[in-house]
Amino acid sequence: KAGVTQTPRYLIKTRGQQVTLSCSPISGHRSVSWYQQTPGQGLQFLFEYFSETQRNKGNFPGRFSGRQFSNSRSEMNVSTLELGDSALYLCASSLERLGGGRPETQYFGPGTRLLVL
Amino acid sequence: AQSVTQPDIHITVSEGASLELRCNYSYGATPYLFWYVQSPGQGLQLLLKYFSGDTLVQGIKGFEAEFKRSQSSFNLRKPSVHWSDAAEYFCAVGPTGGGSYIPTFGRGTSLIVHP
Numbered sequence: 001k002a003g004v005t006q007t008p009r010y011l012i013k014t015r016g017q018q019v020t021l022s023c024s025p026i027s028g029h030r031s032v033s034w035y036q037q038t039p040g041q042g043l044q045f046l047f048e049y050f051s052e053t054q055r056n057k058g059n060f061p062g063r064f065s066g067r068q069f070s071n072s073r074s075e076m077n078v079s080t081l082e083l084g085d086s087a088l089y090l091c092a093s094s095l096e097r098l099g100g101g102r103p104e105t106q107y108f109g110p111g112t113r114l115l116v117l
Numbered sequence: 118a119q120s121v122t123q124p125d126i127h128i129t130v131s132e133g134a135s136l137e138l139r140c141n142y143s144y145g146a147t148p149y150l151f152w153y154v155q156s157p158g159q160g161l162q163l164l165l166k167y168f169s170g171d172t173l174v175q176g177i178k179g180f181e182a183e184f185k186r187s188q189s190s191f192n193l194r195k196p197s198v199h200w201s202d203a204a205e206y207f208c209a210v211g212p213t214g215g216g217s218y219i220p221t222f223g224r225g226t227s228l229i230v231h232p
Contacts, residue, residue: 042222042223042224042225043225090160090161092161098218099213099219103166103168104211105151105163105166105211106163106211106220108161109160110160111158
């Protein structure tokens with residue numbers, strides 16, 4: 001079974017631009033979560049999508065948004081990029097939604113490395 | 118709020134030596150616990166997980182971890198380290214619901230392996 005895939009793997013943007021990242025979960029997985037990883041802040045939860053609805057959200061500004069399609073694929077969008085948005089963006093999928101009362105294991109993709117100049 | 122602490126930022130071991138990476142958590146109930154490994158420029162790979170039952174869990178690549186409720190710990194061990202184990206290791210607490218919906222990750226421990 002194929003793992004979580006993310007595209008693109010690398011991206012260079014300039015301040016003020018916007019960017020869209022894509023994530024395809026493991027087949028059959030219905031939940032997709034996004035994380036930002038930086039050397040200074042570590043791994044930070046951005047949001048989770050399940051059944052095309054955002055279920056949980058971390059402490060990030062509204063410039064960070066996402067969506068999920070009916071086939072569970074997800075996209076994350078960052079508008080008005082800032083230098084501090086440079087990071088590795090990781091996508092993780094799980095069978096069911098997080099915190100639903102049953103243990104869920106998240107499987108991560110390779111990440112998209114975003115550099116904002 | 119739940120939290121995860123990995124007290125060691127870096128650990129250096131010699132190839133063939135044993136390894137123990139520490140993880141302490143703060144959580145109101147029995148947590149779901151995970152260890153992940155990340156090689157440079159890569160995503161996180163699941164090493165092992167604990168949900169319930171036997172407190173000693175076996176994972177991939179010869180790793181094991183022991184859940185100790187009394188110490189709020191979930192330390193990762195390996196009896197003999199290989200050079201390919203050099204990577205970043207993350208401990209995580211998974212949400213169990215009941216007000217907890219977001220996973221929490223430790224800051225990671227960087228493992229350096231000397232030949």
